[in-house]
Amino acid sequence: MAHNEEMIREAERLYVEEGISVTEIAKVLDIPAQTIYRWLAAAKNKDGCDWDEQRRNFALSPQALVGIYSTAFKRWVVTIRKDLNLMGNPKVADSIAKHVSTLRKLDPRFGYLGAVLDIIQITNDYLGKHDPDLRDEMEAHWPAIQARIKEIATRESPYGIR
Numbered sequence: 001m002a003h004n005e006e007m008i009r010e011a012e013r014l015y016v017e018e019g020i021s022v023t024e025i026a027k028v029l030d031i032p033a034q035t036i037y038r039w040l041a042a043a044k045n046k047d048g049c050d051w052d053e054q055r056r057n058f059a060l061s062p063q064a065l066v067g068i069y070s071t072a073f074k075r076w077v078v079t080i081r082k083d084l085n086l087m088g089n090p091k092v093a094d095s096i097a098k099h100v101s102t103l104r105k106l107d108p109r110f111g112y113l114g115a116v117l118d119i120i121q122i123t124n125d126y127l128g129k130h131d132p133d134l135r136d137e138m139e140a141h142w143p144a145i146q147a148r149i150k151e152i153a154t155r156e157s158p159y160g161i162r
Contacts, residue, residue, distance in 0.1 A: 123138075
């Protein structure tokens, strides 16, 4: 018997989002479990995300989701740094602002880390104008200080923001 796309989507939803076993889905939908196993196998052979992968992704913790979002954003920033002319595009600039805002909402420590790193840069610039000898002496220490701050913020953040 042929099953319509709606029934396949419902079986997929129950499997992925509800975490229900194939046997239980078969009972709920009143179809043979073997049919659902065929659908599972067919999804594995397609390009994209199969049901098992979708199920794992659906079960990700909020912390893992923030980590994925943060990684994707950092990759995008690397692309932009390769071509700084992209910053002249208002859509790109607006998008960056929105992503930074989202990260701050997801984990407020993201904003604090940025502020601390900005303070280091401001201090370095200030010393360059008012005490160049001290600035030169500190210049060798700033990378280690920044790395230590990032390490502390990452360790203490439940979301692994870096």
